[in-house]
Amino acid sequence: MNMKPTLLCSAFGLAALSLAGCVSSSTLASDPLQRDPVAIDTANPPVLAEVNFDSEGDRLNGILYQANGLGPHPTVVLLHGYPGNEKNLDLAQSLRRAGYNVLFFHYRGAWGSGGDFSFTHVVEDVASAVTFLRQNADDYRVDPDRLLIIGHSMGGFAALQGAAHDEALKCVAGIAPADFGRVADIMMADADFARGIAAGADALPMLNGWSGEALSADLNTNREAYSLVDLAPALNGKSVLLIAGDTDTTLSPEVFHTPLVEAYSAQPDITLTHAVIPGDHSFSWSRFELTDRVLNWAQTCEST
Numbered sequence: 001m002n003m004k005p006t007l008l009c010s011a012f013g014l015a016a017l018s019l020a021g022c023v024s025s026s027t028l029a030s031d032p033l034q035r036d037p038v039a040i041d042t043a044n045p046p047v048l049a050e051v052n053f054d055s056e057g058d059r060l061n062g063i064l065y066q067a068n069g070l071g072p073h074p075t076v077v078l079l080h081g082y083p084g085n086e087k088n089l090d091l092a093q094s095l096r097r098a099g100y101n102v103l104f105f106h107y108r109g110a111w112g113s114g115g116d117f118s119f120t121h122v123v124e125d126v127a128s129a130v131t132f133l134r135q136n137a138d139d140y141r142v143d144p145d146r147l148l149i150i151g152h153s154m155g156g157f158a159a160l161q162g163a164a165h166d167e168a169l170k171c172v173a174g175i176a177p178a179d180f181g182r183v184a185d186i187m188m189a190d191a192d193f194a195r196g197i198a199a200g201a202d203a204l205p206m207l208n209g210w211s212g213e214a215l216s217a218d219l220n221t222n223r224e225a226y227s228l229v230d231l232a233p234a235l236n237g238k239s240v241l242l243i244a245g246d247t248d249t250t251l252s253p254e255v256f257h258t259p260l261v262e263a264y265s266a267q268p269d270i271t272l273t274h275a276v277i278p279g280d281h282s283f284s285w286s287r288f289e290l291t292d293r294v295l296n297w298a299q300t301c302e303s304t
Contacts, residue, residue, distance in 0.1 A: 032097035058115030062105030081153030116209025181227025245279030
């Protein structure tokens with residue numbers, strides 16, 4: 001059988017690809033969604049480094065996915081949600097295959113990191129993570145001028161807050177970001193909702209120093225500062241990606257995503273990319289589409 005080497009078709013056991021036609025082998029070889037790196041730099045291979053760093057006097061636990069090659073590499077700070085069951089580490093692996101380092105860590109008081117958990121601490125911890133990367137850039141093959149922040153849910157909140165308070169950070173993505181200013185408003189208007197949120201906080205043993213009472217006090221005290229809509233002017237000069245799941249019942253797109261898109265679109269100098277894609281809050285059945293959209297945005301942002 002005379003098969004062209006540049007094509008991989010269903011005859012090689014990839015029958016599913018017939019739905020979309022045949023795919024170039026060169027495309028597959030370079031696609032971080034579908035293929036491992038073609039060649040490994042044995043002197044500077046991809047590695048998983050265990051890291052810990054200081055944040056306001058407490059030690060945070062993390063891992064750094066280092067990309068293939070000497071670099072220096074663009075580097076993503078990947079932020080998990082509340083409390084952090086979905087870590088999006090498939091996204092981290094795809095980003096690494098595409099040439100990005102990825103730092104993943106646990107906030108103060110979360111999952112064994114030192115200190116007490118709070119939403120304020122989460123935002124401060126993002127700044128500490130960025131400082132760690134800048135100060136240790138040579139050790140981890142990091143390009144300190146090409147740092148991106150990508151966060152999911154509470155991590156999306158922290159990513160947008162962190163970028164707004166750091167002029168040098170130009171690329172930020174919120175994946176189903178939680179606008180805690182909006183959450184605080186809903187809690188004030190709906191006592192049953194407030195009780196449910198507080199009860200949920202009481203059932204999170206992986207968050208040290210956290211409770212329903214602590215959550216309510218945190219949101220009441222910082223309601224205005226936590227508003228992602230009001231944050232819009234501080235994001236001018238940055239590239240922002242917003243993604244929502246169309247069946248997200250945790251953070252409804254109509255309540256959380258649409259107001260952010262409207263507020264950020266109204267700003268004169270935010271480069272906004274936004275989409276509502278199939279998926280629940282964790283994008284359980286759309287991981288490839290989520291990853292593809294994040295990768296395309298990241299490659300466009302950090303190269304400009």
